[in-house]
Amino acid sequence: MYRGSPFTRFAKWTSHAAGHPAAFAVAVLIVGAWALTGPIFGFSDTWQLVINTGTTIVTFLMVFLIQNTQNRDSTALQLKLDELIRALEGAHNAMLDLEELEDKELEQIRQRYEELARRARSEMRHGHKDTDVEQVEVGDATSEGDVRRP
Structure with missing residues (x-):
């Protein structure tokens, strides 16, 4: 399905998967499960640290993966627009x-x-x-x- 380096394939797959409604549902379930376990762990500092650390790590990694995918998509879009300008009679190639x-x-x-x-x-x-x-x-x-x- 995807071509390119292993990182490119991974970044595309991850970006696609993270944008799927099922990914949101899984995130809601994780947060819900975490919230339900609050009384069990007495809403302790460790209990809070689990969700804070987990979300920080996921966010940190996703920023780089999504940025990689967005950079590639932006470059591809720019090249497509450049081709339209180049091919359209009367268009300014200086653009x-x-x-x-x-x-x-x-x-x-x-x-x-x-x-x-x-x-x-x-x-x-x-x-x-x-x-x-x-x-x-x-x-x-x-x-x-x-x-x-x-």
């Missing part, structure tokens, strides 16, 4: 690696697209279409008035 830009550069591009959206909504209110393709310069070649009609 392919936006995730590698500095925050300041991303903010500048985001502001340009927000301006495009504002103008499109304004034009729609006046009965115009919003399906025109406007050229948006990105990267070092930007200047004032860099949004222009083809």
